[in-house]
Amino acid sequence: MNDAKLVTVASYSFPYEAHMARARLEASGIPVFVADEYTVNMQWLYSNAIGGVKVQVPLRFANQAKAILAQDYSDLLDEEFGKDEVVCPKCGSADxxxxxxxxxxxxxxxxxxxxxxxxxxxxxxxxxxxxxxxx
Known part of the structure; x- marks a missing residue:
């Protein structure tokens, strides 16, 4: 298998989002490259036109990287910090x-x-x- 071939596994509007994804993947031992971050930093209006800031990995890690980035940890935040329920001060509705x-x-x-x-x-x-x- 060719490790030189990079595959885009995710794209983001802002570089900081791509670097958060990069950190998650690198923590799992996956080599990562962030593409077009400098273009978006210089001209952020080009972000949508060029497809955003891309997170790329070698082809053999693509499925594993997509699975890692698809994980949702929001329920752990709710457990640790609790879920603040906002209610209407007039009628008490949570809607x-x-x-x-x-x-x-x-x-x-x-x-x-x-x-x-x-x-x-x-x-x-x-x-x-x-x-x-x-x-």
Missing amino acids: VEPFTKGKRPAFVVFLLLGFPLFFCRHGIRCKSCGQFSQT
């Missing part, structure tokens, strides 16, 4: 979503004045009763 209040007026001001005025507020909005509350 809430992140919401930014004031985006539309800020956009209109930007169109009219040519520069943004940031008077947005971040918080949560209840899907049941529509109540907005800041977090």
